[in-house]
Amino acid sequence: MPHKKFFxxxxxxxxxxxxxxVLVMIxxxxxxxxxxxxxxxxxxxxxxxxxxxKNMPPEKxxxxxxxxxxxxxxxYEILRNGGSSLDAVEKTIRVMEDSPxxxxxxxxxxxxxxxxELDASxxxxxxxxxxxxxxxxxxxxxISLARLVMEKSRHVMLTGDxxxxxxxxxxxxxxxxxxxxxxxxxxxxxxxxxxxREHPKSEIEPPVQxxxxxxxxxxxxxxxxxxxxxGNLAAGTSTGGMTNKRWGRVGDSPVxxxxxxxxxxxxxxxxxxxGEYFIRxxxxxxxxxxxxxxxxxxxxxxxxxIMEKLTEMGGTGGVIAIDQKGNIAMPFNTAGMYRAxxxxxxxxxxxxxxx
Ligand code: ASP
Numbered sequence: 001m002p003h004k005k006f007f008x009x010x011x012x013x014x015x016x017x018x019x020x021x022v023l024v025m026i027x028x029x030x031x032x033x034x035x036x037x038x039x040x041x042x043x044x045x046x047x048x049x050x051x052x053x054k055n056m057p058p059e060k061x062x063x064x065x066x067x068x069x070x071x072x073x074x075x076y077e078i079l080r081n082g083g084s085s086l087d088a089v090e091k092t093i094r095v096m097e098d099s100p101x102x103x104x105x106x107x108x109x110x111x112x113x114x115x116x117e118l119d120a121s122x123x124x125x126x127x128x129x130x131x132x133x134x135x136x137x138x139x140x141x142x143i144s145l146a147r148l149v150m151e152k153s154r155h156v157m158l159t160g161d162x163x164x165x166x167x168x169x170x171x172x173x174x175x176x177x178x179x180x181x182x183x184x185x186x187x188x189x190x191x192x193x194x195x196x197r198e199h200p201k202s203e204i205e206p207p208v209q210x211x212x213x214x215x216x217x218x219x220x221x222x223x224x225x226x227x228x229x230x231g232n233l234a235a236g237t238s239t240g241g242m243t244n245k246r247w248g249r250v251g252d253s254p255v256x257x258x259x260x261x262x263x264x265x266x267x268x269x270x271x272x273x274x275g276e277y278f279i280r281x282x283x284x285x286x287x288x289x290x291x292x293x294x295x296x297x298x299x300x301x302x303x304x305x306i307m308e309k310l311t312e313m314g315g316t317g318g319v320i321a322i323d324q325k326g327n328i329a330m331p332f333n334t335a336g337m338y339r340a341x342x343x344x345x346x347x348x349x350x351x352x353x354x355x
Contacts, residue, residue, distance in 0.1 A: 038229045039326035040079040042088055043341035044072055046102050047220035048272045048318040051336030053353050064101060065350050068340040071095040072350075075226060076342045085226040085234035085268070086124055086147070093120075093143040093238050096222040100182045102338075103220030105141060108180050108240025110189040116180035116240055119254040120146040121157075125233030125262035132157040132254035136164055138174035143238045145172055146254070157254060185243070192244045219334075221253055223270025225262070225322045233324065235260050235268035235284075242275065251275025257285035264324060266291040267298050272337065273310075273317010281305070281313055287321060298322070302329035 046068055075092035079085070097105025108116040120142035121132035131150025134157065139145050145167045149158050152170055164174060221239035228234075237260045239253040252259035252275035259275065261284035262268035269284040278284070283305055290301035302321050310317070311333045318332020320339055330339050330351075340350040 038231065039344050040076075040227055040229055041322050041326040041328060041341070041343050042072060042075045042079060042092070042224065042226040043320040043322050043328045043330065044068065044075070044092060044096075044222070044224045044339065045270060045272050045318070045320045045330070046096060046222050046338030048316070048332045048334040048337035049219035050334060051338070051352060056352075061352065064338055064352065067096070067099050067101055068338060068350050069348055071099075072340045072342060072348055075224060076346075076348075079226060079228050080346075082229050084230070085228040085232050086122070088226040088228065089122060089224045089234045089236040090143055090147050092224045092226075093222055093236050094141050097141050097143060097238055100184070101220075102222045103185075103240045104222045104238040106180060107182055107185065107220065109185050109220070109243040109245075111241075112189075112193075112244050112246035114189070116177060117245070117248075118142045118180075118238070118240055119250055120236070120238040121254040121256060121260040122146045122150055122236035123234065123256060123260050123262040123268075124150065125235070125264040125268055128263060130156050130256045130260070132256060132260075133159065133163040133167075134250045134254045135160045135248055136167075137177050138164055139167060139172060140175045140179065143236050146236070146238075148172065156256060159250075160248075180240075185240075188243050196244070219272055219317070220338075221259075221272040223253075223260070223272060223320060225268035225270050225320055227268070227322050227324065227326055231264065231324060233262045233264050233268035233322065235262040235270045237270045237272075239272075252278035252283070255279055257282050259284060261285045261288050263288050263292070267301075267321050267323040269302075269319050269321040271317060271319045273332075273334070274315050277310060277313050277315025278317065281310055281315065283310060283319065287319065291323070298327045298329050303331050306331040306333055 071092050075088035078088040096102045100107040117135045119134045123130040131146045148170050223237040225235040237253040258279040259271045266288040286305045287301045290296040318337045321329045336353045
């Protein structure tokens with residue numbers, strides 16, 4: 001029966017080929033078949049604060065929604081095309097740094113001395129490598145310098161003139177400080193200074209004394225957390241800090257574990273809010289730690305750390321976070337937080353107020 005024999009041989013061959021295919025898909029996670037099914041996700045924030053619908057002119061709301069969507073789509077396209085979460089984080093943050101709407105890059109707030117001092121950080125959840133810069137005055141896109149610190153130096157955090165010298169050495173274009181001037185931020189500084197003259201004691205108090213004034217002028221930091229097709233998480237944060245800051249004050253945004261954290265085993269987190277509390281509470285790392293050591297879900301961990309721990313400490317603000325499965329959390333204890341995300345269904349969602 002030569003025919004039957006031939007048929008059997010072909011069946012064995014086909015079965016073998018299918019088995020090899022399955023094995024390749026299991027052992028090479030980068031292969032197309034697996035990549036197509038792997039989830040990607042991105043979540044961003046543009047700062048938390050006393051952001052109330054009743055105080056928000058419709059054109060301003062529209063401008064924020066459009067810029068958040070534009071930034072989100074830049075990162076999502078990178079992820080959808082198989083790019084890395086680090087690229088998505090950096091490129092998305094650059095869009096927000098270049099917009100005067102946010103307190104980062106172009107729209108940075110002013111210090112008490114009338115300067116702009118910028119902080120940023122980025123973390124790679126795959127390697128736990130991280131880079132940060134603080135107090136730079138001439139760097140157009142601080143997030144890119146933070147990434148250079150991570151990838152081209154043996155250090156995690158560089159500050160001030162030294163950070164800028166390192167940037168120059170690595171081809172970062174420095175800009176005239178005038179680039180950062182925006183009328184809106186300048187007026188916010190003048191307003192705060194006038195209030196300080198009325199209450200001179202507050203000048204030597206920590207910024208908490210000036211915080212509860214029903215205005216969103218201190219916050220507006222930007223941050224991104226992303227998951228790529230290869231299962232890698234990354235997070236980054238960029239800020240001008242808090243209006244009227246002095247004495248070289250640095251907040252949580254460039255502090256790994258406080259304002260930014262990423263670990264492939266748990267989650268990627270970026271924070272915004274009153275930095276001193278986020279540093280003291282090790283907020284971003286705490287969320288990761290609850291997942292790692294306590295087995296909490298992303299939602300449970302993020303909710304607990306912001307709505308209970310931070311709130312009980314007296315701190316204000318929020319976080320955006322994503323885990324390895326693409327779950328997203330965005331808790332905050334302020335009136336609003338500019339935020340947006342794209343999850344598994346590929347549809348952008350933008351939110352501002354409590355909803
Ligand atoms: N966390 C930032 C800081 O304290 C401020 C912000 O989030 O807007 O510097």
